[in-house]
Amino acid sequence: MPFYHATWDRHLPSILRNGLGGSAPDRKNFDCEDGLYLATDPSAALLILIEAAMIDSGPYRISPREANESMRLIVIDDSRIEACLCIPDPNLQRKGIAFIYKGVVDVRGMPVINMDTAMKALPSHVPDVHDKPS
Template sequence: MPYYHATWRRHLPSILKHGLGGAPPDSQNFPVEAGVYLARNPAVSVAFMIESYLESSDTIDITPSQVVEAICVLVIDDSRVTERLISADPNIDRTDITVLYRGIVDVTGMPILGVDDVIDSPVTADEVTALPSGLSE
């Protein structure tokens, strides 16, 4: 079963060169524990990126439609991650929603989706309910 990681398209050159988690990010979307956060559903990863934009929209000078164009989702085959480096996301109690990966993921050759590609895999009500307070409001 693949994992998904949404990011800003401007980060792709660095991610493709160093791997996901291979270079320190120029900024964090949320004040959370360091690592690579992977979602089990691509729509969940996009939801976190949109929330990040909404929380900082007063400091980001782009429109919502430009945000949608600026987000992409890396599809990560589970063979690219080492099981022992996966742990529960400390912000979400359920590992069937997201996990924290403490390693570097080589994403060479992995598919990259746009938000429009992800829209067909909606977030379920169960997944929204599992989001911690503040992340779903």
């Protein structure tokens, strides 16, 4: 099962050089526990980045179009993740979808997807918890 992390393209050189979580971020998106945000669903990873941009755009005020062009989704093979360093996101009731990772992830060679490609890959219908399997 892959993990996903959404970031801004300006961070990719540092991420590829130091690993994901290998250098201090230029700012913290939320008032939450330190660590690297990982999701098991690509849409969750993207939504966290979008929410962070909406809550606190700080010195990086950009238009929605510029944001769309600047977002990247890193697809991380689960073999690069140590399960003992994953803490379930305490802010979500639904378990198993997002984690705070307490380590550094080498993402060299992992796919980095732009927003348009990521959105095309998402399902057009996200099942509701009340949907019954067919």
